[in-house]
Amino acid sequence: MEMFSLRGRCAMITGAGRGIGRAIAGAMARAGAHVILSGRTSAPLNDAAEILNQSGYTASALVMDVASPAAIEAGFVRLSGLTDRLDILVNNAGIEEICPSVDVDEARWDRILGTNLKGAFFCARQAARIMGQGGSILNICSLTSEVGIPTAVPYGAAKTGLAGVTRALAAEWAPRGIRVNGIGPGYFRTAMTEGFYADEDWCQTMLGKIPMRRFGELAELEGAAVFLCSPAASYITGQILYIDGGFLASI
């Protein structure tokens, strides 16, 4: 199983205090990486890092707001105090706001694209500057990277853009040994999506569109995230793997 090991690697995961980011951080720690859990709020990051460290893994917390390139630069300066190397970046931090498009104002547009798209690009740029012997970047995309979802236009624009960033950076940085891939989760219950799941009609409608007739479990994203950042994926770059119970395959 050595080809799937992240032993000796250092991985930073943005938005790692809860939800998908926290799950991926845990999986990467269990695969052997020193994980840096990043996000805006220190308490959940410290909590997640402490649980991992108490279980015998290696984890650190780093407060960093990805909505501001200046804050990202400052965060990467502080990162150098936690690790002397960075091999993996998971661009997971994200926000979603449902809103009819006729009511989307500039502030909302900027907020959603600023975190999900601009933030991911500037984190990748900072990471690539310090990934010495190559590395791996994993962008958390979405079904909206592929299909249009009503009332989620800024989010869809950001996630479609993130798919483009994934492919273009993969092409640009392949000669430097940096692979850039993405994961597109289908429907997973987290703080971001909690509101949808309270609506039984929504749940039944969505389940009708998912061939596996169930929502995803966070653990079902972990293996793909570790795999794409591991030596087993050494010739894979510029790809986005959709983990959606068959949703995209069937529409």
Ligand code: NAP
């Ligand atoms: P979540 O539970 O709301 O987690 C989002 C994380 O991002 C939080 O830890 C949040 O922490 C962090 N964050 C938000 N804004 C940030 C910023 N400006 N700087 C740094 N960190 C920030 O949502 P999730 O469902 O796990 O989503 C994780 C990623 O998966 C997102 O990119 C989302 O778009 C994507 N995704 C989710 C689903 C799904 O079904 N859940 C499906 C497709 C894609 P703080 O607020 O403490 O900073």
